[in-house]
Amino acid sequence: MASLEINSLVKKFSETTAINDISIRILDGEMVGIIGKSGAGKSTLMRLINRLIEPTSGSIAYNGIEITSLKGKNLKQWRSKCAMIFQQFNLIDRLDVLTNVLSGTLGINFKLLKLLKIYSKKEKIEALTYLNNLDLSDKALQRVGTLSGGQQQRVAIARAMMQNPSILLADEPISSLDPKNSKVVMDDIKKINKQDGIMVICNLHSLEIAKEYCDRLIGLSDGKIVFDGHPSSLTKELAEQLYDLENE
Amino acid sequence: MNDSLLKRHITIYSEQLRSRRLWNIFIILIFAVSFFMSSSIIDFNLSQIIDGFPRLSDYIVKILPNLDINLILENSKTEGSIQYWYFNFKKYAALLYETFNMAVLATLMGFIFALILSFLSAKNITPNIYSYHLVKRILEFLRGVPEIIFAILFVWALGVGPLAGIIAITIHTTGALGKLFSEVHENADLKTCEAIRSHGGNWVSEMRYGIIPKVLPNIISYALLRFEINIRASTVIGFVGAGGIGQELYLVINFNYYEEVSAIILLIILTVITIDISSGRIRQKIIGEMGV
Numbered sequence: 255m256a257s258l259e260i261n262s263l264v265k266k267f268s269e270t271t272a273i274n275d276i277s278i279r280i281l282d283g284e285m286v287g288i289i290g291k292s293g294a295g296k297s298t299l300m301r302l303i304n305r306l307i308e309p310t311s312g313s314i315a316y317n318g319i320e321i322t323s324l325k326g327k328n329l330k331q332w333r334s335k336c337a338m339i340f341q342q343f344n345l346i347d348r349l350d351v352l353t354n355v356l357s358g359t360l361g362i363n364f365k366l367l368k369l370l371k372i373y374s375k376k377e378k379i380e381a382l383t384y385l386n387n388l389d390l391s392d393k394a395l396q397r398v399g400t401l402s403g404g405q406q407q408r409v410a411i412a413r414a415m416m417q418n419p420s421i422l423l424a425d426e427p428i429s430s431l432d433p434k435n436s437k438v439v440m441d442d443i444k445k446i447n448k449q450d451g452i453m454v455i456c457n458l459h460s461l462e463i464a465k466e467y468c469d470r471l472i473g474l475s476d477g478k479i480v481f482d483g484h485p486s487s488l489t490k491e492l493a494e495q496l497y498d499l500e501n502e
Numbered sequence: 503m504n505d506s507l508l509k510r511h512i513t514i515y516s517e518q519l520r521s522r523r524l525w526n527i528f529i530i531l532i533f534a535v536s537f538f539m540s541s542s543i544i545d546f547n548l549s550q551i552i553d554g555f556p557r558l559s560d561y562i563v564k565i566l567p568n569l570d571i572n573l574i575l576e577n578s579k580t581e582g583s584i585q586y587w588y589f590n591f592k593k594y595a596a597l598l599y600e601t602f603n604m605a606v607l608a609t610l611m612g613f614i615f616a617l618i619l620s621f622l623s624a625k626n627i628t629p630n631i632y633s634y635h636l637v638k639r640i641l642e643f644l645r646g647v648p649e650i651i652f653a654i655l656f657v658w659a660l661g662v663g664p665l666a667g668i669i670a671i672t673i674h675t676t677g678a679l680g681k682l683f684s685e686v687h688e689n690a691d692l693k694t695c696e697a698i699r700s701h702g703g704n705w706v707s708e709m710r711y712g713i714i715p716k717v718l719p720n721i722i723s724y725a726l727l728r729f730e731i732n733i734r735a736s737t738v739i740g741f742v743g744a745g746g747i748g749q750e751l752y753l754v755i756n757f758n759y760y761e762e763v764s765a766i767i768l769l770i771i772l773t774v775i776t777i778d779i780s781s782g783r784i785r786q787k788i789i790g791e792m793g794v
Contacts, residue, residue, distance in 0.1 A: 306696065306699060329702075330703075331702060332702070333699070333702035335702075337701070338700040340696075344694050344697035346711050346712070346715050348715040348716065349711075357698065357701070357703075360703035360707040361703050364703070368707075369707070
């Protein structure tokens with residue numbers, strides 16, 4: 255079975271060590287929640303997997319292929335294989351929803367015409383299908399900046415799906431959303447995991463939501479793994495330690 | 503807040519205030535010294551200006567048209583009418599149109615070159631540090647040399663006419679806009695770029711979808727401002743034979759056709775005002791509606 259294997263991964267920024275010797279194995283189809291307080295290294299881990307930043311040492315492998323040494327075209331291919339959604343959505347605010355979703359194809363299938371916003375009919379149909387699945391097809395021609403936060407995050411999910419990803423990395427997908435929209439977005443992510451069998455790795459602030467949606471939780475503290483297992487086996491003491499509740 | 507803390511805050515505050523005041527006085531002193539130094543270097547003296555002033559008004563009076571209020575609407579054969587003053591209006595209009603076109607073409611081409619180069623010379627998005635320094639130096643050279651020098655050079659090489667002027671202004675516009683554009687890029691938020699990189703998108707895609715939509719309103723503003731500047735520039739540049747109304751203005755000044763001088767200058771001022779008003783409208787419209 256295909257899997258993502260991380261071995262003794264280290265990432266140092268000039269003075270701090272953001273990721274300190276982490277080893278994890280995540281199987282295809284798993285939905286993993288990464289929990290921990292801010293500054294624990296959750297975002298850094300995600301960016302390392304996507305190769306937006308370079309590790310100091312250690313290895314990341316998918317299906318036995320080493321990721322950390324990829325270059326050029328292979329690197330771009332890998333990035334499009336592990337789609338990413340962000341806390342601030344990172345959409346193109348001034349452009350319409352459909353163009354935003356179509357921009358997800360810039361990695362897997364780059365054409366000069368796409369710089370003029372000319373995309374193939376097949377891709378447009380695909381984009382509209384994803385938008386339809388997320389109940390957003392009526393917003394397709396609206397400017398992204400005019401949508402609500404929850405709608406914007408779902409546009410970002412549709413954009414991620416355009417990449418035909420094997421892995422979905424979600425970096426704090428609901429941190430800037432209200433509870434109702436948070437539920438809609440998490441339900442959508444869960445659906446992608448269950449229906450399409452895509453591996454989901456999701457950074458979450460809220461332990462409640464992490465427990466509700468994820469099959470497996472990984473707790474990070476100061477760049478180290480302090481918990482790895484089923485949500486039910488996470489004890490109250492450990493959870494408090496993870497979030498430093500006593501100290502704050 | 504207790505008393506001692508309050509006192510301490512007040513002392514610190516007044517100390518900061520005092521040091522800031524000293525600093526300001528120091529700066530004003532430096533300005534004053536450099537002002538006197540530079541005025542002695544350029545041989546500045548007030549009496550020279552006072553003596554010169556009457557001569558200035560002499561020239562202005564000389565170039566004013568001889569209009570007679572009773573004959574103002576008569577035909578071009580009658581001295582004192584507007585038509586007599588503007589007997590050459592058709593020629594002026596054609597030349598003004600040429601000047602206008604020079605400015606349009608030069609602004610457009612300069613805009614395109616500047617946009618391309620600005621991505622390379624913006625520190626936060628440049629693909630590598632060598633291209634950053636190289637392009638930055640090139641842009642400095644392009645805008646550092648006055649356009650009139652380029653115009654003289656191209657008139658000498660290509661002959662008298664608007665082509666020399668267009669190339670000269672294009673070069674200067676590229677340098678000036680390139681610097682401004684790259685500064686706009688440097689202030690842009692890179693979140694969308696990160697997203698596009700995370701899709702596996704290449705650098706060009708990042709620029710196209712991550713930067714351009716975000717910076718477009720500012721860029722259009724700068725380009726329209728540059729267009730206004732270029733209208734004036736393409737007038738002045740005509741003085742060295744680079745085409746347009748400026749070439750004619752230079753001619754009538756040299757031949758002392760006094761009334762024609764005021765006729766042409768008035769036309770230029772009217773053109774600049776018209777462009778000023780309409781460019782404001784255009785900018786509003788573009789920023790409001792365009793999603794590129």
